[in-house]
Amino acid sequence: MIVPLLVAELIFGLRKEVHRYVFRTLFVLPAVVPGLITVYLWRMVYDPYAGLLNQLLGVFGLEHLQKAWLGNEQTALWAIIGAGFPYISAFPFLIFMGGLLNISQELYDAAKIDGATWWSRFWRIDVPLLVPQFRLLAFFAFSGAIQGFAHIFIYTRGGPGYATYVPGLQMYYRITDGDFGYASAIGVVLFALVLLGTLFILRFRRETLEAQ
16 A cells, blocks of 8 residues: 555655646546456466566576465465566555545645645655545555455466465365365355454454544
8 A cells, every 4th residue: 555655655746737637637647458368477486487577687697596485385476466566556545535626625735834745744644634645545444455366366376385365365276176165164154254354354444533
């Protein structure tokens, strides 16, 4: 969430509205590309023979660092985490941008009169007023981390070994094997985890509103 927030801040700080519009459009356009296509592109980047990453390492004379990134138990999980860098997803970017646009201009004018720096304005105005956006994105990130498995299935199918195995993938395999009882049990546990996370976020939201 940090990178989309910083990008939203930079674009929000542009003086001319036309510049804001152009950059907003540029960052939102990638959202029309299906996520699975992005996964396949990163899989090509990690290809041990013709992948861009190993090719770049070779160009800079770092052949000793070349490896099968998705086929090595020590690097597979980190490679999946690193996929998508620099993590400027259109959805969190738009959420943060919408939150910034909803902040009253009077607050910024008052901060400017008081001589507040950009850093001070960011920490004392933007971050506190963007708490609802942080909370919403945290919920989606938590829910996606618990339930998601499609990108891992495409990258490694849970391997090598169990290096990238996740509960959602185990549920998928149990369904394909016809073990519906086991799969249902995993589904119930995942649902309970998401429900608990949702209740925690709602409670935190209520406490925040009461404190205000």
